[in-house]
Amino acid sequence: MKIFSEHLLREKVAIVTGGGTGIGKQIAQELGRSGAKLVITGRRKEVVEATMQEFLALGIETRAISTDIREPQQVQRLVDYTVESFGRIDILVNNAGGQFPKKSEEISPNGWNAVIHNNLNGTFYVTQAVAKQFIKQGTGGAITNILVSFLHRGAPGIAHSVAARNGIYGMMRTLALEWAKHNIRINGIGPGLFVTEGMQEEMASAAGAHFIEQVTQDVPLGRTGKLEELGWLVTYLSSPAAEYITGEFIIIDGGNSLGRGLTFVPY
Numbered sequence: 001m002k003i004f005s006e007h008l009l010r011e012k013v014a015i016v017t018g019g020g021t022g023i024g025k026q027i028a029q030e031l032g033r034s035g036a037k038l039v040i041t042g043r044r045k046e047v048v049e050a051t052m053q054e055f056l057a058l059g060i061e062t063r064a065i066s067t068d069i070r071e072p073q074q075v076q077r078l079v080d081y082t083v084e085s086f087g088r089i090d091i092l093v094n095n096a097g098g099q100f101p102k103k104s105e106e107i108s109p110n111g112w113n114a115v116i117h118n119n120l121n122g123t124f125y126v127t128q129a130v131a132k133q134f135i136k137q138g139t140g141g142a143i144t145n146i147l148v149s150f151l152h153r154g155a156p157g158i159a160h161s162v163a164a165r166n167g168i169y170g171m172m173r174t175l176a177l178e179w180a181k182h183n184i185r186i187n188g189i190g191p192g193l194f195v196t197e198g199m200q201e202e203m204a205s206a207a208g209a210h211f212i213e214q215v216t217q218d219v220p221l222g223r224t225g226k227l228e229e230l231g232w233l234v235t236y237l238s239s240p241a242a243e244y245i246t247g248e249f250i251i252i253d254g255g256n257s258l259g260r261g262l263t264f265v266p267y
């Protein structure tokens, strides 16, 4: 379904990290269908290049480059490549990330550091490099961080990831204040359960075959999310319609984080 005009983001240039797969791919596609030119990135060159070909076939102007967001030099290469390709950057979506589920008493120091490094440090490196380009351009810009719905509630089994995402949340609120004078907006969204290959490999396989049905039972709207629903939200936040929104965190989880509600109902 097409919600936004194909001109909404015309002449805008967007970088989507982890844009070759799952949530990032769908967000990138929706930004592209709304007129943005895209640079998608991830560690696996063949994956981002295959997605680029799909987008080109849809008429979306797209470039792909492999980047490990944990490596500041590679991150700077991503920014330089985007500016060389399209002349500017207007939108950044920090989507790359993930974790492995494990009891907290069993997470090794190396495992903890790996998840913190990938999610928190990597997100900062990309955010800083792109914001410097926004400041140089003098155009402002919109940054959206893909976090998790249970950011404030906690989630047993992924303490490292929840810690990292809360780190991003704190960083985002601070940068929204620091960079408001440059008209750089920075927001976060918290997805509940969205079925992707990555999620199934990393989470569902470890948590058991019925993981998805079990989580779905706790969702008041009674279903998992549709990937395009994330694409629409990020497109909105990246657009002029959201020009007065910064430092905010929006949960998109079918009401899952509301819990089961009161057991006593007075009617």
Ligand SMILES: CCCCCCC/C=C/C(=O)SCCNC(=O)CCNC(=O)[C@H](O)C(C)(C)COP(=O)(O)OP(=O)(O)OC[C@H]1O[C@@H](n2cnc3c(N)ncnc32)[C@H](O)[C@@H]1OP(=O)(O)O
Residues within 6 Å of the ligand: 097, 098, 099, 100, 101, 102, 108, 109, 110, 111, 112, 114, 115, 118, 148, 149, 150, 192, 193, 194, 198, 199, 200, 202, 203, 215, 256
């Ligand atoms: C109510 C709503 C419910 C919603 C639920 C869904 C919530 C979230 C879903 C998602 O996030 S879906 C995204 C799916 N994709 C991913 O999660 C990608 C995951 N992978 C990565 O991001 C990286 O691979 C990594 C986990 C950051 C690890 O990268 P790295 O290359 O640095 O790892 P290594 O060098 O191989 O290992 C370092 C260290 O970490 C330990 N480790 C790594 N993977 C695992 C694992 N699967 N299980 C256990 N331990 C792992 C590894 O053993 C190393 O530690 P030591 O052995 O040296 O102590």
Ligand SMILES: NC(=O)C1=CN([C@@H]2O[C@H](COP(=O)(O)OP(=O)(O)OC[C@H]3O[C@@H](n4cnc5c(N)ncnc54)[C@H](OP(=O)(O)O)[C@@H]3O)[C@@H](O)[C@H]2O)C=CC1
Residues within 6 Å of the ligand: 017, 018, 019, 020, 021, 022, 023, 024, 041, 042, 043, 044, 045, 047, 067, 068, 069, 070, 095, 096, 097, 098, 099, 118, 122, 146, 147, 148, 149, 190, 191, 192, 193, 194, 195, 196, 197, 198, 199
């Ligand atoms: N699916 C869900 O229900 C939920 C997902 N999320 C979050 O949404 C995001 C996308 O998840 P999803 O699409 O489901 O899963 P994916 O595994 O498909 O997405 C992760 C993406 O990030 C990229 N990536 C990971 N580490 C790096 C790195 N160091 N440098 C560059 N790219 C990297 C991966 O590409 P590559 O491996 O090629 O580097 C991949 O494209 C993640 O941050 C996830 O934690 C949050 C809540 C719920």
